[in-house]
Amino acid sequence: MKDLFRGELVRLTLVEPEVGAKASALWQRDSEFHRLLDNSPARLDSEKKIKEWFEKDAEKGFKPERYGFSVRTLAEDKYIGFLGLWVDLIHREAWVGLGIGEREFWSKGYGTDMMKLCQQYVFRELSLERLSLGLFEYNPRALRSYEKCGFRLEGRTRMDTMREGNRVDSLWMGILREEWLQLQEGDGK
Amino acid sequence: MLDIQTQLFESQDLRLGPIDHEKDPEIESKWTHDSEFTRLMDTDPARPLSAAVIKKQYEKLEKKVEEDKNLFHFMIRTRVDGRLIGKAVVQWIEWTNGNAFLRLGIGSAEDRQKGYGTQALQMLLRFAFAELNLFRVSALVPEYNEAAVALLRKFGFVQEVCRRSALERDGRRWDLYTFGLLRDEWQNGHTGQAER
Numbered sequence: 001m002k003d004l005f006r007g008e009l010v011r012l013t014l015v016e017p018e019v020g021a022k023a024s025a026l027w028q029r030d031s032e033f034h035r036l037l038d039n040s041p042a043r044l045d046s047e048k049k050i051k052e053w054f055e056k057d058a059e060k061g062f063k064p065e066r067y068g069f070s071v072r073t074l075a076e077d078k079y080i081g082f083l084g085l086w087v088d089l090i091h092r093e094a095w096v097g098l099g100i101g102e103r104e105f106w107s108k109g110y111g112t113d114m115m116k117l118c119q120q121y122v123f124r125e126l127s128l129e130r131l132s133l134g135l136f137e138y139n140p141r142a143l144r145s146y147e148k149c150g151f152r153l154e155g156r157t158r159m160d161t162m163r164e165g166n167r168v169d170s171l172w173m174g175i176l177r178e179e180w181l182q183l184q185e186g187d188g189k
Numbered sequence: 190m191l192d193i194q195t196q197l198f199e200s201q202d203l204r205l206g207p208i209d210h211e212k213d214p215e216i217e218s219k220w221t222h223d224s225e226f227t228r229l230m231d232t233d234p235a236r237p238l239s240a241a242v243i244k245k246q247y248e249k250l251e252k253k254v255e256e257d258k259n260l261f262h263f264m265i266r267t268r269v270d271g272r273l274i275g276k277a278v279v280q281w282i283e284w285t286n287g288n289a290f291l292r293l294g295i296g297s298a299e300d301r302q303k304g305y306g307t308q309a310l311q312m313l314l315r316f317a318f319a320e321l322n323l324f325r326v327s328a329l330v331p332e333y334n335e336a337a338v339a340l341l342r343k344f345g346f347v348q349e350v351c352r353r354s355a356l357e358r359d360g361r362r363w364d365l366y367t368f369g370l371l372r373d374e375w376q377n378g379h380t381g382q383a384e385r
Contacts, residue, residue, distance in 0.1 A: 040283070090357070129362065130353075130355060132355070154350055156349060158369055176353065
């Protein structure tokens with residue numbers, strides 16, 4: 001059996017409220033990072049408040065619809081980002097949201113490695129049928145990474161986001177279990 | 190294709206109105222016993238709900254409307270006798286982006302295919318674009334809901350996304366569509382300038 005949590009560059013691990021809050025507060029200052037991640041207005045929360053959210057989340061205990069991970073590099077054991085899954089148990093679909101807050105780890109394959117771990121977890125461990133995600137058209141780096149991981153572009157919601165006075169599209173992608181399994185065979189795994 | 194109307198909440202045969210906490214729970218409870226309706230309206234599993242449970246849901250809903258400020262909920266009634274026939278909702282409003290999702294349902298089978306959906310959507314779109322000043326609206330529709338697809342297309346909605354195999358019903362997988370309509374497209378249709 002494969003190690004579900006260990007990729008080639010990163011590993012998925014638990015969320016530590018203290019470490020997470022410290023990093024998130026810093027990452028929130030980076031409005032480019034926020035705008036790549038979400039189309040809600042950028043905001044700045046206190047470290048204390050963010051830590052409370054993380055703790056509250058942990059108190060709720062195990063929920064089969066919700067999975068959150070911290071992402072650490074294998075080489076430096078540095079906390080660089082996060083990955084969250086929202087699962088529809090009835091229709092066996094998961095949505096993924098992920099981000100790398102530490103800019104020096106952008107464009108170097110860390111995101112792709114995170115996504116491969118995510119797919120492995122969704123299809124090998126959660127046994128779901130489909131993995132979905134959304135991104136903005138001004139994020140070509142993410143688009144390339146997701147395409148590399150076998151996601152197909154399934155459409156775009158026209159001009160649903162307003163950035164700097166411009167209307168931009170959101171893109172929607174998905175990969176099915178059978179598509180992912182075929183890719184694994186191709187890799188000889 | 191759309192009539193010019195002065196009243197936001199009135200169409201030829203219908204009226205949008207608030208919840209009637211005394212009378213509506215009984216009727217909506219009946220709808221939940223019809224799995225065809227629940228499967229058209231929702232991706233959650235069908236299950237019959239009592240009037241008491243529906244009543245609680247209404248209270249929760251009104252609280253949510255008040256607190257979240259990104260949701261508008263209407264009951265659809267006939268003008269002639271005020272009978273409840275369905276629900277119309279503008280939800281998940283993102284004020285900074287000017288977008289939202291619409292939901293519409295006609296509860297009993299005998300009230301369907303009478304043009305009520307068309308009238309209700311007409312009011313809902315006018316509310317979303319002319320009252321809330323949204324830039325665009327979306328609707329999520331399962332592949333198998335052909336009536337909804339036809340209704341949305343009638344109003345100029347464009348199928349923008351096809352989430353392949355996103356739903357499971359009756360032991361097989363179905364696609365889930367996202368339809369979108371921009372305010373410009375609605376306005377052009379509204380004033381009859383666009384070709385249909």
